[in-house]
Amino acid sequence: MNEPVNHRDSWLVASTRRHVKHAYLIVFSIVFFCGITTCLALYHEEKQHILSDEQIAGDEFVALLKDALENYGKEVTSFSVMMQSTNEALTYDIFQRASKQYESTEKNQSLRVYFAKYVPHDHLNAYLKQQRRLMGQMDFNITPRGERKGYLPLTYGYPFSSNSGFDLLAPSYVNHQVIQRIRSTKSLIMSQIMLIASDSESAKQDKFVLRRSIYLPLDNLKGRVTDELGFYGVIGVIFDVKGLKQQLESHNERGFSYRISDVSDDPEHPVWFADSSKGRDFDPNHEIYWSKGVYNTHVIDFAGRSWRVDTRYSSSFPNLVNWGLIIVAFVIFSLLAVLLSWYVKLLANAYNQALRLASDQIEIDELTGLFSRYKIQTELNTLIRRCRLKDQKLASFFMDLDYFKTINDAFGHETGDKLLIKVAQRLRSVLPDEAVIGRLGGDEFLVLLVLREHEKNTYLEGLCREVILQVSQSYFIDGRTLNIGCSIGVALYPDYGLDAETLVKNADMAMYEAKTAGRATYYFYDAQMGARLSRNVRIETRLRQALQDDVLELQFQPKVDLNTQKCVGLEALLRWEDSELGWVSPAEFVPVAEQTGIILLLGEWVFEQACKHIVVWREEGIQVPPIAVNCSAAQLKRPNFLAHLLGLLDKYKIDPSLLELEVTESILIEDAESCAELLRQVSQLGMKLAIDDFGTGYSSLSYLKDLPFHYVKIDQVFIRDIMEDPDHDALTRAIINLSHDLNLKVIAEGITRTDQLERLKSYGCDIGQGYLFSAALGASSMVNDPMIVALREQQEDDGTLEN
Known part of the structure; x- marks a missing residue:
């Protein structure tokens, strides 16, 4: 045999050697690249960790700020509740004692409290007399002057009162609408941050005011004056931003910065009133320090105002990174790259030597000496x-x-x-x-x-x-x-x-x-093969659908005793007529089912349908003879075949003798040992066994001698030509004689003519099956079939069933 020279193979071998020669450079590059990638991953992980910690720290700071504001609100609320619960008219002494309770805490060191009492117009003179007497100022009056339905003058203040008598309900008051909202909503309202001037510029302090309306029950006024809804006045508490900052700083971790602004009126132009970064050594440029993207922003809504809080770590990001870990990883991967590349170079040299020895062997199959x-x-x-x-x-x-x-x-x-x-x-x-x-x-x-x-x-x-x-x-x-x-x-x-x-x-x-x-x-x-394969794919698809839709049909063909002409058994035959493919022969769809594994589902369906029909016929009074069911190789190879069969018999309460199994020689050839053991177990249950299509495959007499078969079924290919072909005639006679010598009964299938029947009877064939006796019958046709009717009449006479 001449072996053509393949120059392309030589080129491939040479190319492979060149690549192997430089493999150490590739390994060095890959490992070094992995090192760079790992360092970048560590850097990214560090960055995410720092950003996450920064976010968490900011969230904790905002939660702390919220808690501080909530505490302020609770104090104002408790102040107002205490004043509401007083059962006598509010005097300055009562107000002063209540106010002193709040100046002892750190955040209230510069506390200011005021009370504005509601004065209806018809009580104006009484209020003025009371206040002039209390203050010792005979010229005390409500300002700005003017006739109004009601007044809300600053009545009491602690530790001192400024602008006493100023009417908060006056239309000219800058916070007139806020006061109206406080009065109507009955809720806590915060003012915007305000600057209260003092004698020195450095003593200016940012303040915010928390106000709350006081309402009295109309059924328990006890001489106190309110409006028609019980509105008694407004309590206001002025807090220092400095005191708020001191609380936050005492709980703030080192190295963390924040700034706070009021964005209630104009979010685009915040009013900054607290900034922990100002004046620190690490703040060379305040604008750059708070440049966009380097901080986290939070918004707090409290008492009708919105505060924006920006938080960040005081140090820049590069100063927070753990560079030691990244440098160590880089050094380790660099050393690993050098060592591996050196080792791979040694391996490459050894490989090239082995390749030169094996290049001539790789093209030849080691066992046969043929091409690989x-x-x-x-x-x-x-x-x-x-x-x-x-x-x-x-x-x-x-x-x-x-x-x-x-x-x-x-x-x-x-x-x-x-x-x-x-x-x-x-x-x-x-x-x-x-x-x-x-x-x-x-x-x-x-x-x-x-x-x-x-x-x-x-x-x-x-x-x-x-x-x-x-x-x-x-x-x-x-x-x-x-x-x-x-x-x-x-x-x-x-x-x-x-x-x-x-x-x-x-x-x-x-x-x-x-x-x-x-x-x-x-x-x-050829071209027709492609068409057949396409049809097989279509058959597979439609067959799966047919199983789901339950459109398959199980028919039954009688088996007849050739001497008595009586029905002694039935063979279950699967039939399928598809809405798209029409009538499909079992010879066509069964091989497809075996190739695709659908045969397992079909086998289970056939067994269960046979059991169901036996139950239905029994309920209708029809005692049919044993039903033979064909078993595929795939079914018998399943470990749970016997368990599934026993489960069906138990489920439908069927005597095992009413079922027979037909298996082909090919099954025994493929897995003789395990199949033999399974068939022995099935026979012990009381089921009879038949070897189907005998003589068409790799026939072996040991199957008939060693296995518990009861019937030998001659394939119809011999019966069809028994009268015309002397070889088929001789083989048929030999099979019948051999089977009888082994005490086996013989079934001949495919009998269509009387001369075939007579020839088989002369040879001593026991049972026949074919169109000469009956075609396959649908389950509903069994009642009227002459053979079944005759069988039933015989059963009624003697109560026996001939096997």
Whole structure:
């Protein structure tokens, strides 16, 4: 066999060596890059951690500020509640004693409290007399003067009273609307921050006022004057921002800055009144220090005002980062990059030496000496390019050994390997010298052959037949004579594949068709195969839908005793008519179900439907004979097959003798040992077993001798030609005689003519099945079927059921 030289492979090997030679640089770059990435990740993590801590610290600071303001509000509220609860007219002594209770705390060191009493117009003179007497000022009056419905003059103040007698309800008062809101809402109201002047500029202090209205119960005034709703006056408490800041500073962590502004009136132009960063050493430029993006902003709503609070760490971000951790990581990765690159360089040298030794071996399959999977694929690409240039055809043979797995499992992998070696030798001997042969793996081979102009499909067919003939000859290995077969799929370039992947895939599908057709044969990929595959996909989809919609039907065909002509059993047959595909033959959809795994669901459905029908017929008074159900290989291989079967029998309360199982020889070939044990357990339950399609597969008399079968079912292919084909006639007679010698009954299926029936009766066949007796019946048709009617009449006569 001539082996084409592939220059592309040599180039790939040389390219690989160059890359390996410089692998240490690649490793150094990768590890160093990982180090940089890790350092950046650590930096990012540090940044997120610092930002998170800064946010948390800001949230805690804002919560502290909220608590301080809430405490202010509680004090004002308690002040007003105390004044409301006084059962006598408010005098200056009472007011003074109440005010002194709040000046002892740190935040109230410069406390100012005032009370503005509501004076209706008709009580104005009485109020003026009272105040003039109290203050000793005979010229005391309410200002600004004027006739009004009611007045709210500053009446008492502590520690001293300023602007005594000033009417807060006067329209000219700047906070007139605020006072009206306090009076109407009965809630706590805060003023905007105000600057109270003193003798020195440095003594100016920011203040804020908390006001609250006082209402008295109308049924308990006790001489006190209110308006028609009980409004008695307004209590106001003036607090220093300095005292508020002292509370915040005492709880604030070192290295944390804040600033506070009032944004109630104009959020775009805040009024700043507290800034912890001013005057500190780390504040060279206040505007830059509070530049946008370096701080967190919070808004507090309290007593009708909105305060904006900006918070940040005092130090800049780079000063807060733990650079030691990042530098250590960078140093570690740098050292690791150097060490690994040095080690990889040593490995690369060793690899190049090994590569030179293995380069000649990688293209050859170590076991068979054929081209390896890699080499055969590169050869296929090369041949496709050559055929494209020279306008030639290329045949791709996909070969798979039949029953190799059985031999491999039975005698071990060592025997299997020796068998593969001998198969490879036979392929070399039978294929032409110009053929390229490769092993894809397992028991799969790929053969490539460029066709000459005069070589047509007939030449390829003859070559396939010769290969199958030679491969199928017996092999003598380790004192054993082994027999296998060979299935071949062929795809031609450029007719059914323009690239390597498509060509091999189509050849593989053609090989599978050969397997399906009975093995030990060949199949050429054609356009119709694609259509069949498309239909199979459609069948799979519709079959799954049919299971969901429960549109499948189970029919029953009688089995007849050939001597008495009486029904002795039924075979459950699955039928399917689809709304889109029409009537689909079991011969078409069952193989698709087996390939896709749907057969498991179908098998469970058939078993359960058979049990349901037995129950329904029993309730209708119809005692049917045993029903035979076909079992697929996939069903028997399931570990829970027997448990599921027992569950159905228990669920529907069915005697096991009313069910029979039919299994094919192929099941026993694939997994004889485990299937044999399962069949023995099923037989012990009382179910009868039949071996189906006997004589069409890899028949073995040991199945009949060693396994608990009750029936042998002759495939209809023999019965169909029993009168015309002497070989089929002889085989049928031999199967019947052999089965009787082993005390097994024989069932012949597919009987359609009377002469077939007579021939089978002459051979002693026990049971028959086919259109000559009855077609498959729907469940509802069983009542009127003559055989079932006759069977029921017999049961009524003697109460027995002939088996």
